[in-house]
Amino acid sequence: MVSLGSDTRNPGGGYSFHADVTPIFDETDEASLVSSVLISDEEPNYKVIPITGVILLEVLCTIGLMVSSFVVPHFLEEDACFILSCVHAVYWSLLFITSGYRNYHHNYLQRCGYLEFFRNTQLLQRIPLIVPSLGNVLLVVVLALFLRYCPGMEKCPSNSSFYCENYLQILFGIEVFILLPCLIKYLVLVVKFNHSKAVPDVHQDELLISYVQSYAPTNEIGFRDEDYMEEILEKQADMIRYLKQHSNNLSRKIMKLNSQLEAMQNSGVQRF
Numbered sequence: 001m002v003s004l005g006s007d008t009r010n011p012g013g014g015y016s017f018h019a020d021v022t023p024i025f026d027e028t029d030e031a032s033l034v035s036s037v038l039i040s041d042e043e044p045n046y047k048v049i050p051i052t053g054v055i056l057l058e059v060l061c062t063i064g065l066m067v068s069s070f071v072v073p074h075f076l077e078e079d080a081c082f083i084l085s086c087v088h089a090v091y092w093s094l095l096f097i098t099s100g101y102r103n104y105h106h107n108y109l110q111r112c113g114y115l116e117f118f119r120n121t122q123l124l125q126r127i128p129l130i131v132p133s134l135g136n137v138l139l140v141v142v143l144a145l146f147l148r149y150c151p152g153m154e155k156c157p158s159n160s161s162f163y164c165e166n167y168l169q170i171l172f173g174i175e176v177f178i179l180l181p182c183l184i185k186y187l188v189l190v191v192k193f194n195h196s197k198a199v200p201d202v203h204q205d206e207l208l209i210s211y212v213q214s215y216a217p218t219n220e221i222g223f224r225d226e227d228y229m230e231e232i233l234e235k236q237a238d239m240i241r242y243l244k245q246h247s248n249n250l251s252r253k254i255m256k257l258n259s260q261l262e263a264m265q266n267s268g269v270q271r272f
Helices: 027-041 052-075 081-110 115-120 122-149 164-196 203-216 224-271
Strands: none
Touching: 027 081, 027 224, 052 081, 052 164, 052 224, 081 122, 115 164, 122 164
């Protein structure tokens, strides 16, 4: 049979289509292809969370809420209660948007393997929206009581010196008293995390070992309270969620590599 390559014969005395054809790619080419695709698709060694400015905005708005509760009644005494109610509604809407933005980035970091940081800030993520939401409930209750017992928005009760705006000042003060320390602590944790430039927790061998040891049975004698067991189960759940996501990412990369290898093989066969 006629060869598409040179006229060199194989040891068996016949011609072959594959005897002298240069291989389409060897093991070295395949390894370099795999490494190049993995490197190009691989995430950087560390991640930062771009929410510092958002938290600062929340801090400023929280301070502005408290300031407005005293400034508005001073200049707009007649409509103070209505305006302060609108101010609180705008404040809650702003926090609703910023909380969604922050949660998106926190969930992304969790998928990247920063499990410990996600757990440490999980409660702080929720407080900036939970507290104003409860404030909205109390605000509705205060306004409903005034409409029922003080329809003219005069002093309530009549023998006291408290107007509607005074109750709102107390309500706003409670919100600010709870929110400001939480937001400042939240901001400090985020700034420290961004400056540390730490690699994902799941890439740290010591952390993985500690996770495994936490699940493994030990011969230690002692009492482990429910909080300890809950913490272990929570860490295990975080690790399982991450490993599932990581497994899905690896599966997509493998499918991409297979499609690229098949395309290279088909293009190589067509050339020859």
